[in-house]
Amino acid sequence: AQSVSQHNHHVILSEAASLELGCNYSYGGTVNLFWYVQYPGQHLQLLLKYFSGDPLVKGIKGFEAEFIKSKFSFNLRKPSVQWSDTAEYFCAVKGAGAGSYQLTFGKGTKLSVIP
Amino acid sequence: DADVTQTPRNRITKTGKRIMLECSQTKGHDRMYWYRQDPGLGLRLIYYSFDVKDINKGEISDGYSVSRQAQAKFSLSLESAIPNQTALYFCATSDPQGREQFFGPGTRLTVL
Numbered sequence: 001a002q003s004v005s006q007h008n009h010h011v012i013l014s015e016a017a018s019l020e021l022g023c024n025y026s027y028g029g030t031v032n033l034f035w036y037v038q039y040p041g042q043h044l045q046l047l048l049k050y051f052s053g054d055p056l057v058k059g060i061k062g063f064e065a066e067f068i069k070s071k072f073s074f075n076l077r078k079p080s081v082q083w084s085d086t087a088e089y090f091c092a093v094k095g096a097g098a099g100s101y102q103l104t105f106g107k108g109t110k111l112s113v114i115p
Numbered sequence: 116d117a118d119v120t121q122t123p124r125n126r127i128t129k130t131g132k133r134i135m136l137e138c139s140q141t142k143g144h145d146r147m148y149w150y151r152q153d154p155g156l157g158l159r160l161i162y163y164s165f166d167v168k169d170i171n172k173g174e175i176s177d178g179y180s181v182s183r184q185a186q187a188k189f190s191l192s193l194e195s196a197i198p199n200q201t202a203l204y205f206c207a208t209s210d211p212q213g214r215e216q217f218f219g220p221g222t223r224l225t226v227l
Binding site: 004009032034036042043044045046049051090094096100101102103105106107108 | 146148155156157158159160163165205209213214215216217218219220221
């Protein structure tokens with residue numbers, strides 16, 4: 001069974017600090033990987049995704065993530081956070097095959113950015 | 116962008132009541148999903164449907180049922196609501212290859 005582990009439940013940073021949120025997954029095959037963001041009171045929005053190719057993926061709002069296959073990891077990074085990045089972040093994994101439908105989410109990491 | 120819409124957005128109901136949450140999409144996707152989100156647990160899959168005649172249980176289907184009335188509509192029902200079904204419910208669709216999912220705005224359900 002596939003699973004996703006997000007290392008931090010709640011991260012508190014000051015504005016301009018660098019961010020790295022950890023994500024490790026368990027799946028016995030080729031994967032598609034995602035980071036979603038949920039701003040307070042809003043729905044899930046896709047930040048970035050990895051299907052294949054360059055393991056360093058750039059997303060919206062200055063976020064990026066690196067897929068390290070040997071470590072089963074897909075960590076999210078941002079060099080300088082802003083107060084508006086305060087949100088909950090979810091990592092998700094899905095098998096890459098056409099018959100794979102199950103998108104499995106991590107439990108989420110809350111990010112609080114202090115002005 | 117309102118490609119995936121959900122109604123109602125908020126609902127308060129009482130234990131034992133039947134309630135239906137509705138989802139509509141204009142993306143033309145065949146695949147649709149229902150998730151619930153609980154604090155600290157992330158999103159968990161309740162039901163999914165690959166087309167109008169294909170409905171499947173997810174990891175937490177007990178206490179829920181679904182109906183796929185058309186390609187664009189996928190409804191979630193709680194036949195007899197209980198307080199531990201208080202949660203945020205999301206509908207999603209995915210592209211034909213099933214690679215990416217697109218989420219609706221969510222329905223916040225409170226069962227008293």
